[in-house]
Amino acid sequence: MSSIAFESVFKRYGEVDAVRELNLTCAAGEMLALLGPSGCGKSTTLKMAAGIESVSSGEIWFGDKPVSRLAPGERNIAMVFEDYALYPNMTVWENVGFPLKVRGITGQPASQRIGEVLQLLGLRQMADQPVRGLSGGAMQRVSIGRALVRDPEVILFDEPLSHLDADQKVQLRAEIKRLQKLRQVTSILVTHDQTEAIAMADRVAVMNHGVLQQVGAPQDLYERPANLFVANFIGEPPMNLMKAAYAGNRIVGEGWEVTLTTARRAKLPDGAIVAGIRPEHVTVSAPDVAGDAGGAARGTIIYREPRGDADVLTVALDAGSGPGGKLVAEIAGPTAWRAGDKVSVGLDVGRLLVFDAASEKNLEVAP
C-alpha cells in the first residue's frame, strides 16, 4: 500500500478556485476523511486523486510516484460511489468479478478471489442474485466487494453511505472500517457528514471554500479546533461562540465574565476575541447557587430539548447580546428544568477556547 500526498495542489474552473494550495498526506494504510460543506472542494480533491479531474498545478504522489499525469486506469485505484454504479442485470458474483474480467483474469484465480471477497462481505448467499432488487446496503456491499477484489493500492469512497437509511448507515460504516483495517488499504473518504467522518476515519481533513482548514484525529478537531470554522462545524449541538474582550486575566462577554488561570493568561494577547465553549461544558443551576464550574451569568431557559440520556437547554442570558444572547447547555438527564425557569449558568473555564476575533484562529493552537 502506498501513501497519497497532495503537494501544493490547485484546481481552477475558470474563475472558481475549487481547491487552493492543498498540502495533505494520507499515510499508507490510513483512512482519511475529507469533510466539509457543499462546494468546499472535497469531491474535486477526490476526483484529482482518481485522475477523473486534472490538477491545475501542483503534484499528487502515490508513495514516491508522481501520478498527476497518469490516466485513471494507470493509477491502481478503486472507487466506491454514492449511487453504487453497479450493473443491475448482472448477478452479485458477476459485478464483483467485473474488474478481474476486464483485466483478463478468469478461471480458478478469478473464482478464488471473488469467493474470498464475497465471504468477507457476507455476500455468499446472494452470489447468484441479480443486483437489481437488492437493498441499498447490500448493493453498496457489492460495490465495496468490487473495489476490494483486485487489491487496489488505494480506495476512494465518494459519499458511500448517503443513500442508505439510518440503520444501514451504522452497519455499513462499521463494516467499511473493519474491512479497511483488515486489508490495510489506503483510503480517502469524502463526506459532508461529521458523524460518518468521525466514526470511520483515522484522521479528518476539514475543508471550506477550497482551503484545508485543519487535519487531525477526530478528538483533536473536537477539543482543539484551529479556527472558528472548524469549531462551529464539528460537534452537535454546535459549540457556543460568544463575542468577548480579553484583558489581564479576565474574559468579559455581554452578560457573563470568567477569569483565566495564570498559566493560560501569559499566552494570550489582550483584545477582541470570540470565546468558545461546548454545550457539555456549560452547567445550569438554580439562581445564585454557584454550579460546579462557578456561576458566570444569569438567564432564563427558553427551550428544553430532551435527548433521552441528556437534555439540551437553551438559556437566554439576562444582560447579554452575544450570538442572540443565548447559551446552549447539554446536561446529563433527563432533568427537571423547564422553559421559563430562571437559572445561573456556569462555564467550565478550563475547557473554554479563545479565538482571535479578527483572524478567527484559536489563539492556543499552533498554526
Ligand SMILES: Nc1ncnc2c1ncn2[C@@H]1O[C@H](COP(=O)(O)OP(=O)(O)OP(=O)(O)O)[C@@H](O)[C@H]1O
Ligand atoms: N466541472 C466543474 N465546473 C465548474 N465548477 C465546478 C466544477 N466542479 C466543481 N466546481 C466548483 O468547484 C467548487 C468545489 O466543488 P466540489 O464539488 O469539489 O465541492 P464539494 O465539497 O464536493 O461539494 P458537494 O458535496 O456539493 O459535491 C464549487 O464551487 C463547484 O461549484
